[in-house]
Amino acid sequence: MRTLLFLSEMSKIATDDYVGFTFFVGSMAMMAASAFFFLSLSQFDKKWRTSVLVSGLITFIAAVHYFYMRDYWDAFAESPTFFRYVDWVLTVPLMCVEFFLILRAAGAKKSLMWKLIFWSVVMLVTGYFGEAIAVGEPTLQWIWGLISGIAYFIIVYIVWFGEAKKLAESAGGNVLIAHKILCWFVLVGWAIYPLGYILGTEGGLFGMQLVSDIDAAQQAMNVVYNIGDAVNKIGFGLVVYSLAVNSSK
Ligand SMILES: *C/C=C(C)/C=C/C=C(C)/C=C/C1=C(C)CCCC1(C)C
Numbered sequence: 414m415r416t417l418l419f420l421s422e423m424s425k426i427a428t429d430d431y432v433g434f435t436f437f438v439g440s441m442a443m444m445a446a447s448a449f450f451f452l453s454l455s456q457f458d459k460k461w462r463t464s465v466l467v468s469g470l471i472t473f474i475a476a477v478h479y480f481y482m483r484d485y486w487d488a489f490a491e492s493p494t495f496f497r498y499v500d501w502v503l504t505v506p507l508m509c510v511e512f513f514l515i516l517r518a519a520g521a522k523k524s525l526m527w528k529l530i531f532w533s534v535v536m537l538v539t540g541y542f543g544e545a546i547a548v549g550e551p552t553l554q555w556i557w558g559l560i561s562g563i564a565y566f567i568i569v570y571i572v573w574f575g576e577a578k579k580l581a582e583s584a585g586g587n588v589l590i591a592h593k594i595l596c597w598f599v600l601v602g603w604a605i606y607p608l609g610y611i612l613g614t615e616g617g618l619f620g621m622q623l624v625s626d627i628d629a630a631q632q633a634m635n636v637v638y639n640i641g642d643a644v645n646k647i648g649f650g651l652v653v654y655s656l657a658v659n660s661s662k
Contacts, residue, residue, distance in 0.1 A: 432486055432632050435639035440479035446647045447473040450654065461657035464514045468650030471504045475646050492613070492631050497638065498541045504646065505537060506530040509568075511653055512577055515591055519584035525576050529568060536564035540606075544614060551616020558610055558617050565603065572596050591656035595649065602645040609637035 426433040450469030454462055478500035485493035509529035513521050543557030571577055573596050581592035611617040612624055613634025624630035 426487075432635040432639070433483065435636055436479055436483035436486055439639050439643055440476055440483060442643055442647060443472045443476035443479055446650060447476055450650055453654065456661065457657045458661045460518070461661055464511060464653050465650075465657050467507055467511055467514065468653045471507050472646050472650055474503050474507075475500055475642060486635070490628075492544075492635060494541070494545045498537060498545070500642075502534065502537050505533045508645075508649055509533055511649065512572060512592075512595065515588055515595075515653065515656060516577060516580040516584060519580045519588065521577075521580050525571075525580075529571060529577075532564045532567045532571075536561045536568070539564065540610065543617070544610065547616075549615070551614075551620045551622070554614045554616035555619045558607065558614070561610075562607060565607070569600055572599055587656055587659045591652050594652045598645055598649055598652070602641065602648065605637060605641035605644065609634045609641065612637060 426437060447469050450465055450472065454465055454469075457465060478496050482493040482496045482500075485491070485496060506529075510526060512529060513523070513526035516525070539557045539561040543554045543561065547553035547557055572592075577592070578596075581589050584592075613630050615622045615630075617623075622630070624633055
């Protein structure tokens with residue numbers, strides 16, 4: 414009886430449901446990554462533990478949101494936009510904190526962290542307006558997307574060429590290498606998201622709609638976002654993890 418109940422509450426994932434599939438695999442990958450980061454903590458020098466702890470928090474927060482998003486998608490076959498953006502608004506600022514933490518020894522100030530957090534919140538809130546509030550208004554959608562993109566480029570600038578870059582250079586060694594790789598994640602890995610936005614919104618690309626079938630557009634967007642999350646959250650965490658391993662020897 415119990416098994417029957419359990420099975421009836423469980424949902425099938427159709428073989429062509431790529432969104433459901435990537436939500437499911439995503440939640441497992443995020444869970445596994447969190448366990449990996451948390452369980453590794455004791456092997457590091459004290460000063461690296463916070464950074465690895467934050468890596469674990471990022472994937473853990475994502476894992477929990479993925480469970481909700483998977484269920485939401487399953488129940489309504491609709492983008493779980495709200496959960497998506499709550500997840501991002503918690504995890505992306507934490508990724509900004511990672512930049513600060515690895516550069517702290519080189520003298521990074523809290524103001525650098527707050528600057529990055531500020532622009533990341535601007536990027537996400539305007540993205541949310543475009544995706545959730547401006548539905549049916551293609552012009553507004555690309556304008557919000559553009560403002561979000563400008564905030565994104567400010568972050569790219571700060572980490573690649575601005576204050577963060579200078580601190581990384583003065584730190585040198587393993588920190589400089591890790592910083593460089595994180596910079597590439599921000600430039601290439603994070604660029605996956607505006608691509609999802611363009612595919613998924615009616616007016617995302619300066620008023621143009623690339624995928625005209627609304628369901629197909631939503632599916633493409635969610636698969637792209639899910640790939641982006643796995644690459645960026647787990648990848649970012651692993652870079653910080655390797656830095657901690659190499660610096661704790
Ligand atoms: C773990 C989640 C991460 C790293 C999410 C990052 C999200 C972005 C970089 C989103 C950027 C967007 C734009 C640059 C323009 C269109 C709207 C967004 C919010 C999708």
